[in-house]
Amino acid sequence: MPAATHVPEGPAMGPWLRLACAVLPVAATAVIGSVSTQAEIFGWYAGLAKPWFNPPDWVFPVAWTILYTMIAIALWRLLGARPLTGPSRGGWRLAVAAFAVQIALNAAWTPVFFxxxxxxxxxxxVAALLVMVLWTIRLTWRFDRAAAWLLIPYAAWVAFATILNAAILRLN
Structure with missing residues (x-):
């Protein structure tokens, strides 16, 4: 009778593929955001009435650069936490799917708004994005707590963006 082989738990993809799968969707989202806002910041957006708590324009690219870096690292960690077998595999797939949906909503907001x-x-x-980011944090927590913690500032910023978007809607 042959000896049973043990497949170690660990990432299911090579390090370069994992890095690409973490960085490329986040970078694409950043590019979509940048392209969608550049022509509008000093035009349409400048003409909107904004609430007193609206940050200066320079804050947004700084904040998003930091947040996108943290988001990519969180996704990289989550992809590395993938269980190969067992009941938690479905939960991991759901966490990755939630991550994909929130990134898609992130990419969609800027062209819709700007x-x-x-x-x-x-x-x-942006409200749907906030719900999805919070759900992604909850699902990710089971597999990599550091990845979930990396998403907390993102959730806070999206919550602020939701309030800001609501205030701009009300004022205009």
Missing amino acids: SAHAVGLGLIV
């Missing part, structure tokens, strides 16, 4: 000038629809998208 390019389409759809402040109301932007509020719906």
Whole structure:
């Protein structure tokens, strides 16, 4: 009778593929955001009435650069925490799927708000984004707590963005 082989728990993908899968969607989201806002910051957006707590324009790219870095690291960690077998594998897949949905909503908000000038629809998208980021944190917690913690500032910023979007909608 042959000896049973043991497959060690660990990442299911090589380090370079894992890095690409973590960085590329986040970088694409950042590029979409940048392209969607550049023409609008000094035009349409500048003409909107904004609440007293609206930060100066320079704060947004600084904050998003830091947050996107943290998001990519969190995804890289989550992808490395993948269980190969067992009942938690489905939960890991759900965490990765939630991560993908929140990144897609993140990528969608900027063109909706800035390019389409759809402040109301932007509020719906950013509120859905907040729900998905919180759910992603909850699901990720089971597999990599550091990854979940890396997403907390992102959730806080998206919560602020939701309030800001709502205030801009109300004022305009």
